[in-house]
Amino acid sequence: MTLPRATLRLQLHHDFTFDDALAQLDYFAALGVSHLYLSPVTTAQPGSMHGYDTVDYGAVSAELGGEGALRRLADAVHARGMGLIVDMVPNHMGVGGSHNAWWLDILEWGRHSAFARHFDVDWHSPDPALRGKVLMPFLGAQYGEELAAGRITLQFDAANACFYAQYGPHRCPICPTDYAALLQSADRADLTALAAGFQGLTTQPDDQIRATAARDALRAFVEREGTSAIECVLESYSSDDPVPRDRLHRLLERQHFRLAWWRTASDEVNWRRFFDVSALAGVRVERHDVFEAVHKLIFKLYAEGVIDGLRIDHIDGLADPREYCERLRQRLASLRAGVPYIVVEKILARGEALRDDWPVQGTTGYDFMNDVGALLHDPAGAAPLAETWASISGADVPFAEVSLDARREILSASLAAELDHAARALHRIAREQPGTRDFTYAVVHRTVAQLAMYFPVYRIYPSNGVRSAIDNRYFDVALDAARKTLPRANLAALEQVDAWLGARAPDPANGTANGAKAARASNSSNASSGKHGSPNPPVAPLSHALIAQRTALALFSQLTAPLAAKATEDTALYRYGLLLSRNDVGTDPDDFSLSAEAFHAANAQRQRHTPHALLATATHDHKRGEDVRARLAVLSEIAPEWSATLRAWSTLNQAQRRGDPAQWSPGPTAEAMLYQTLVGCWPPELDPADEAGVHALAERVAQWQLKALREAKLRTNWLAPDEVYESDCQAFLFDLLAPQRREGFLQELTTFVARVAPAGALNTLLQTVLRLTSPGVPDLYQGTELWDFSLVDPDNRRPVDYAQRAASLDDTAPAAKLAHWRDASVKQAVIHRLLALRERAPGLLREGEYWPLEVRGALAAHVIAFARHHGDAWAVIIGTRHAAALLDGDTPLVAPERWGDTAIVLPKGCATTGLHDWLADSQHVSQHVSQHNAQGDPASLLYLRDVLAALPVAVLTSVART
Structure with a gap:
């Protein structure tokens, strides 16, 4: 490798x-x-x-x-x-449309398709209308309405000699068992003769081979005679008149699919989806x-x-x-x-x-993105920002409660079918044993819903149907919460469901799986002795009871994972706006900040366990670009000022509000999050007098705003959009950024951005250096070597100007580019230099030991430092953080004299002379002092007034550049 x-x-x-x-x-x-x-x-x-x-x-x-x-x-x-x-x-695969051959085959042949087991389809739905069928929830309106309007039609594919139902781009093959009747409906001798080849067909594999031969004959006929005879067949199933329309309806009812309104998917879909996306099948x-x-x-x-x-x-x-x-x-x-x-x-x-x-x-790398992002936030800002958000939202609750409310809604509105599948799998187990058959579906459903709602992680990973001690650590959180929320009469069912969901392996003679608590204790004992608490893989074929339990566990895990994602990432993060830089994939806004010690501990764990994992700060799925988050993190350092600014802007823009004064648009929370977004994504080079540039930005923000409002699911959503409200919100945005606001809000906005942008750029440089020097493999997302002020997709997938990036790439030291930081060339230069270091000394940053470094002096809280050591090579990484109050002017650099006595204590064995700064092309020598380091040896110090004189970050190594 x-x-x-x-x-x-x-x-x-x-x-x-x-x-x-x-x-x-x-x-x-x-x-x-x-x-x-x-x-x-x-x-x-x-x-x-x-x-x-x-x-x-x-x-x-x-x-x-x-x-x-x-x-x-x-x-x-x-x-x-x-x-x-x-x-x-x-x-998952893309389904619907007309291009997935596997999916089309199961629509055609049902459970006897060669691909029927390729997808997670429940062929035994409790709904008789879906038994043996696949729900196709792609209709734009109710089935009867679309049928009557003639938008569902019978078509013929001459090249493949097959009939199919067509709805827009969606193609649903007709089963060849109906071809005989179709061909006979035209009342033509030639077609009746062809129909004989399809007579008596079933869906069994042998008959599918017969159907292929009959289709070959039909194809030859069409190639020879043309399609005029087939047109007669299609005419007899036209939906223009009631009689042929009813004939088409009855034909569709006999198929292995059921065409349905897209809104039915959340309640009735009988196959596993990717989250709640009905165009993606598991x-x-x-x-x-x-x-x-x-x-x-x-x-x-x-x-x-x-x-x-x-x-x-x-x-x-x-x-x-x-x-x-x-x-x-x-x-x-x-x-x-x-x-x-x-x-x-x-x-x-x-x-x-x-x-x-x-x-x-x-x-x-989402875990690293979360850690480095939290490191940039000043913990002192958490309380005042929470107080401000509570006054705006009218609810003084943590993010966890917002997320719980979202889980409750998603479970009932978007993932009801998935919850039903998991509950039915457990109910089937209950029905198979006399001792549990009286646990009703309703009580099992309630129990599973409560467990899923309170699940603290995406999912568990049982082995052979049994949870490990690690699994129980998380499962028990949900179990304890469910005990408190379920009616007392349901607690027996809860204990039984706990057992079926892997507390212990089922007894082949008695599938009730009692003794869950004892089994968990046993698993914990195994874990303490170095085992995961999972039984040895069975030698014999899996029992029916174990298969049923594994199925239920899989369905439960495939419920909790999308529930966590949809409720947290795609709902709650769009409702909660204390500080949007802590609202992204893999983050928990209640974990507002991370200390330097905790960051070091996380990095040390990476070095020990996953030294070759990816380190990301931007992805194709992020909610906000890495530089948006870095700038917004500055607001945690000036929380009182930001709170006052929010109130002032809201007052200033009252006249632009739309709708009923009692429920105006966009509303206080959406307005506050809009202001954060504008502060975060305003490009450093954008002049408010540039009408075209400001309008282009407004178009991008409007795209974000529409998605954010719908994902929040408060006053509008994807299922039932309130287009009037959405239009009012867009008008509010465009009014804020209109040319006539140039001396008003636009001036206020750009002045404030200028106030926080240097500290935001400093955060960017720190974040960049940490990603490139921490244990792991740094991952760059396309184009982010320059500024990444992108918003949620599709904004973060816009075309990249590589010609601009290639033109700005040179070997100039990053420090020499700091004066022109607004063009982001300093960020690109940092990346270029540190990637060169990784190539020059590949073992140093890939396998090197990780050493947190002690920082001493008056401004020690504003520094993070660590060393990497491999063989004879050392690297000392130093970065400035929480520096908004330390900056003078508009340059993202703390004046050298401000650092005073602040210094880094070098570890024993680290070179004390000849350390080369790869970012400033300068040499540094440590100073010996009478104090001692943590090992009791005389300390060697690097003073930040020297090391950080040219750049807010430094990477000093014993490795020469040439």
Whole structure:
């Protein structure tokens, strides 16, 4: 395995293809990254701008240039000594439309399709109208309305000799068991003769072969005679008149799909989705045949050396992530020498660690993004900002309560069908045993809902149907909360559900699985002796009871993960606005800040456990760009001033409000979050007199605003948008930024931005240095080597001006560019220099020990410092933080004399002379003092008045630049 030195994430689509990436390869190499990290390369829905809606795992996307273009890129990458990592999406596929052959096959043949078990479809729905069918919730209005309007039609595909129902872009194949009746409906001898080939067909595999032969005859007929005879068939099922319309309806009712209004999905969908997205269907990659089919192309590309590693998307959607990772690593290792490089997209809660028994290098870096972001926040700002937010929102509650309310709503409104699936799986277990059969579906449903609602992490990872001690640590939080909220009469059912959800393995003779508490105690004992509390893998075939329990556990875990994501990331984070820089993927706004000691502890853990995980500060999924968050973090340092500014702006802009004074638009919370957004994303170079530039920014913010309002689900939402309210909110925004406000609000806004922008830029430089020097693999998101003032997607996926970036890249020291910090070239220079250091001394920052450094002096609280040590090489990393009150003028640099006696204590053994600052091209010598370091040795100090004289960050090493 060639471990990445640094990765660069590229979002591929039809406007930025493999060849477009190839055209920029010289720049990427010159910048210093070692690996390109590509978004999914398999075939997605036509026009996809992200690639996560795969429709064909077996082919490289033609829209991206096809396999030939991918290989050209790979050859050029490898010729430069670089590598390729690709994003893999094993959890779900794009469905609907007309391009997913697997999905179309199950619509055609139902449960006897060769691909019926490729997807998580419940073929035994309790709803008779869905039994043996797949819900297709893609209609824009109710089924009867769309049918009567003629928008559902019967069509014929001459090339493939098949009939299908068409609705907009959606294609639903008619089962060949109905072809005989279809062909006979035209009352023509030639078609009746063809119908004979379809007579008596069933959906069984042998009859599917017969159907293929009959279709061949039908295709030959059409090629010979044309389609005029088929048009007669289609006419007899036209929806223009009541009789043929009823005939079409009855035909559709016999199919293995049920066309339905899109609103029915939340309540009735009988297949697993990605979150609540009905265009993405869950794939059963835990099945061996499905696993091989899903990865066939990826395995070929890896075996042939085209790709060098994988990023696994949404690992928590899989039935058994641990088992998947083990199987994936084994297969990759069998194809090529070396240890495969694999990272997983995993959201970790505070205090949660990636499981040690997952054979991967680590996560994609949201945990680091959270830690470094929290480090930038001044804890002193938490209380005053909370008081201000409480006065604005009218509710003095922590984020946890906002999130809990969101969970309750999402569970009932968006994920009701998923909750139903998990509850029914448990209820089926109850019904199989005399001792539990009187637990009703309703009580099981209530119990599961409460457990899911209070679940503190995305999910658990049981082994062989049994929870580990680590799992119980989280499960018991939900269990205790459920005991307090459920009626006393339901507590017996709760204890039973606890057992079925992995407190202990089921007794094959008695599936009631009693003794949950004793089993948890046993698991804890195993954990304390170094085990995870999981039983040895069974030698015998799995019992029916164990299969049922594993199924229920998988469904429960595949409920809690999307519930956490939808309720927190896609709802609560858009409702709670104490400080938006703490509202992002993988963050908890109640964890407002992080001390230097806690940051060091997290980094030390990374160095010990996942030294090759990715370190991210920007992604294709972030809510706000890394520099937006860095600037907004400054508000924590000036909380009283920001609170007064919010009140002043709200008063100033009262006249622009819309609607009823009692419930005006946008409303106090949406208004406050809008002001934060404008402060955070205003470009440093934008002059308020630039009408075109301000309007372009307003268009971007309006796009964010619409998404934010709908995701909050308070006065409007995606399911039932209030277009009047949304229009009023947009008008409010455009009024704020209108040219006539140039001497009013626009002047106030830009003056305030100028006030916080230097400290924000300083935060950016600190965040950048920490990402490039902490244990792990730094990951750059496309274009963010210059300013990243992007907002939520699709804004964060806008085209990147690589010509501008290539033109600004040179070997000038970052310190020399600080005076012109507004053009962001200093940020790019820092990245360039530190990537060069990682190349010059690869072991130092990749495997080096991590040493937190003691800081002494009056301004010690404004410094974070640590050392990396590998062999004879040392690196000392120093950064300024919480510096808003220390800055003079508009330069993001603390004046040297302000540092006074503040100094870094160097560790024993670190070079005391000849330390070269890679960011300022200067040499530094430590000073010996009579005081001692933590080891009792005479201390060697580096004074910040010297080290940070030219730049607010420093990376001093014993490694020469040349």
